[in-house]
Amino acid sequence: MLDSKLVIDGLGHFGPYGGRFVPEALIGALxxxxxxxxxxxxxPIFQAELSExxxxxxxxxxxxxxxxxxxxxxxxxxxxxxxxxLNHTGSHKINNVLGQALLTKRMGKTRIIAxxxxxxHGVASATAAALMxxxxxxxxxxxxxxxxxxxVARMKLLGAQVVxxxxxxxxxxxxxxxxxxxxxxxxxxxxxxxxxxxGPHPFPTMVRDFHKIIGEEARAQVIELTGRLPDAxxxxxxxxxxxxxxxxxxxxxxxxxxxxxxxxxxxxxxxxHAATITGGTRGVLHGTRSYVLQDENGQTVESHSISAGLDxxxxxPEHAYLHDIGRAEYRAITDAQAxxxxxxxxxxxxxxxAIETAHALAGALQVGNELGPDATLxxxxxxxxxxxxxxxxxxxxxxx
Amino acid sequence: xxTNTALDQLFVxxxxxxxxxxxxxxxxxxxSQAGCHKVxxxxxxxxxxxxxxxxxxxxPVMDGPTIQAAATQALENGxxxxxxxxxxxxxxxxxxxxxxxxxxxxxxxxGAAKFAQAIADNGGSxxxxxxxxxxxxxEWRAAVNSSSINxxxxxxxxxxxxxxxxxxxxxxxxxxxxxxxxxxxxxxxxSSGAGELVARLRKxxxxxxxxxxxVSNREQAKEVAAFADGxxxxxxxxxxxxxxxDEESGLVAVAHLASELAxxxxxxx
Numbered sequence: 001m002l003d004s005k006l007v008i009d010g011l012g013h014f015g016p017y018g019g020r021f022v023p024e025a026l027i028g029a030l031x032x033x034x035x036x037x038x039x040x041x042x043x044p045i046f047q048a049e050l051s052e053x054x055x056x057x058x059x060x061x062x063x064x065x066x067x068x069x070x071x072x073x074x075x076x077x078x079x080x081x082x083x084x085x086l087n088h089t090g091s092h093k094i095n096n097v098l099g100q101a102l103l104t105k106r107m108g109k110t111r112i113i114a115x116x117x118x119x120x121h122g123v124a125s126a127t128a129a130a131l132m133x134x135x136x137x138x139x140x141x142x143x144x145x146x147x148x149x150x151x152v153a154r155m156k157l158l159g160a161q162v163v164x165x166x167x168x169x170x171x172x173x174x175x176x177x178x179x180x181x182x183x184x185x186x187x188x189x190x191x192x193x194x195x196x197x198x199g200p201h202p203f204p205t206m207v208r209d210f211h212k213i214i215g216e217e218a219r220a221q222v223i224e225l226t227g228r229l230p231d232a233x234x235x236x237x238x239x240x241x242x243x244x245x246x247x248x249x250x251x252x253x254x255x256x257x258x259x260x261x262x263x264x265x266x267x268x269x270x271x272x273h274a275a276t277i278t279g280g281t282r283g284v285l286h287g288t289r290s291y292v293l294q295d296e297n298g299q300t301v302e303s304h305s306i307s308a309g310l311d312x313x314x315x316x317p318e319h320a321y322l323h324d325i326g327r328a329e330y331r332a333i334t335d336a337q338a339x340x341x342x343x344x345x346x347x348x349x350x351x352x353x354a355i356e357t358a359h360a361l362a363g364a365l366q367v368g369n370e371l372g373p374d375a376t377l378x379x380x381x382x383x384x385x386x387x388x389x390x391x392x393x394x395x396x397x398x399x400x
Numbered sequence: 401x402x403t404n405t406a407l408d409q410l411f412v413x414x415x416x417x418x419x420x421x422x423x424x425x426x427x428x429x430x431x432s433q434a435g436c437h438k439v440x441x442x443x444x445x446x447x448x449x450x451x452x453x454x455x456x457x458x459x460p461v462m463d464g465p466t467i468q469a470a471a472t473q474a475l476e477n478g479x480x481x482x483x484x485x486x487x488x489x490x491x492x493x494x495x496x497x498x499x500x501x502x503x504x505x506x507x508x509x510x511g512a513a514k515f516a517q518a519i520a521d522n523g524g525s526x527x528x529x530x531x532x533x534x535x536x537x538x539e540w541r542a543a544v545n546s547s548s549i550n551x552x553x554x555x556x557x558x559x560x561x562x563x564x565x566x567x568x569x570x571x572x573x574x575x576x577x578x579x580x581x582x583x584x585x586x587x588x589x590x591s592s593g594a595g596e597l598v599a600r601l602r603k604x605x606x607x608x609x610x611x612x613x614x615v616s617n618r619e620q621a622k623e624v625a626a627f628a629d630g631x632x633x634x635x636x637x638x639x640x641x642x643x644x645x646d647e648e649s650g651l652v653a654v655a656h657l658a659s660e661l662a663x664x665x666x667x668x669x
Binding site (some may be wrong): 011019020021022023024025027028029105167168173175177180184185187188282283284285286287289294296297298299300367 | 465508
């Protein structure tokens with residue numbers, strides 16, 4: 001029951017969630033992708049190629065770091081950080097893009113398109129495209145291109161074309177809409193390299209499969225360090241890729257609590273947030289059924305978060321299912337709580353986390369204080385904060 | 401599943417007349433609630449056979465810039481399910497067959513059974529669902545069956561032969577054939593894929609087939625009407641309204657375009 005492999009059917013459902021809600025024009029491409037992914041899973045040559053890239057390009061396995069000074073503020077619980085921030089390009093995103101870029105070549109396609117909010121997935125996609133000689137177009141909301149101009153420059157340096165999206169709310173959700181329009185039009189030679197565990201089947205399972213290495217490594221590393229399983233595993237959740245990545249290998253360990261931290265923005269009660277499971281309702285967005293921030297007519301409501309990477313009104317369907325069956329818990333962390341945890345990690349551990357990741361750290365402060373000094377918490381340090389220096393400086397009033 | 405909607409009756413009639421039907425698309429609430437109703441009246445008077453009322457949606461991934469802009473404007477005008485059903489009823493009151501075209505989530509939010517029944521109650525013939533795959537359609541199938549309305553699915557040039565059979569089996573009213581791989585919007589020429597797709601569909605189904613995506617003028621309507629049972633025009637009407645200096649001249653432009661297209665569908669065979 002708790003192994004998600006048992007609940008997914010041939011159509012990509014997790015209980016009532018997931019599935020495929022897309023224009024008929026994309027069905028062929030999704031079936032082709034599903035077949036390519038299924039055969040690659042069983043292909044030792046593909047797996048060896050991906051492992052080699054992990055080892056010699058991304059820098060896997062990523063290490064774990066025990067955060068002892070930070071832990072003093074978390075009720076004295078042991079705090080162990082899984083250092084995905086040390087991967088090439090600075091976050092867990094590289095795991096998925098390398099896998100999908102290899103699949104793109106396997107399918108004989110020459111062009112990838114991607115959406116990006118903060119720019120992390122766009123940079124990772126541009127990186128993989130450069131490495132493998134693929135054409136790359138990244139769709140980014142016009143608002144985000146302004147807020148994240150440094151990442152726009154990084155993508156351009158890597159040879160990608162960045163298209164500012166001016167439709168709708170001009171943010172991540174509209175970038176996804178525009179990428180899907182491109183895909184419908186150019187599906188013959190183009191793969192849509194979706195950056196999270198959402199979207200139509202097979203994306204939620206495929207992206208999870210490329211990220212589950214995080215949890216597999218971390219589980220062994222924590223046992224080696226502490227001699228036992230952690231009491232809880234925590235990760236931030238926007239679309240939910242880093243969280244599924246670290247959760248997945250622990251789903252079978254029923255005593256390990258899985259805790260996802262959503263972006264609470266100004267507070268869920270204000271309506272200005274991106275906490276989709278905490279504050280949303282069941283619906284369909286971007287090709288999958290899950291929790292969605294929507295109004296009474298089923299129109300998507302704009303999300304709000306200080307973290308561009310979590311600023312998304314949907315969430316991966318597997319998270320919706322894990323929530324409903326009670327296997328994982330989801331909490332909202334406000335902008336202010338996240339930024340306090342951000343500052344604390346900087347000053348106690350010498351690590352500047354991504355603001356996305358700071359939501360998981362704020363969750364660790366809460367859960368550590370609830371469980372006390374006997375508890376061990378594993379936190380996915382999903383990304384580094386170099387990209388967020390300007391936002392953080394503005395937030396803390398540091399003149400630039 | 402056997403239905404006898406106004407849309408079913410329309411295709412019996414147009415096939416008897418040996419011509420294609422002209423189907424126009426207009427989003428509810430565009431350019432305004434009252435304006436939309438005037439556009440509907442104008443379309444009906446100018447010879448349009450059926451009207452698709454678009455349910456404006458926040459994330460229209462199948463639509464190009466023209467319909468996106470219209471949907472945004474309609475949403476800003478406060479368009480919701482009430483306005484959609486009001487526009488539908490206004491269309492059927494003009495004596496034309498009418499359907500709603502909507503992305504799936506607004507139906508799911510409203511409740512599938514309730515939505516289908518409301519279509520029937522407002523005189524509507526059916527619903528076009530461009531992002532509802534047949535694999536996800538169990539609940540919807542039950543809903544349309546119990547309300548006796550037409551479920552209209554979209555097929556694409558990329559749809560494989562065995563899948564074409566499965567999707568067309570589920571269709572009622574007509575089969576919506578997307579003429580090309582892409583989003584809605586006017587094109588300079590009709591894709592050769594349209595004729596090929598219709599030919600493939602004829603081999604697996606005798607249901608009426610309407611072609612949409614990229615038809616914007618009399619010549620193109622005539623070209624498509626030569627091989628299809630229905631010609632669907634959307635973005636061209638919206639553009640005529642958007643380009644007009646005021647609402648009155650927009651209606652004149654819509655009337656002119658509709659009557660030209662109506663000639664086009666009658667001079668093809």
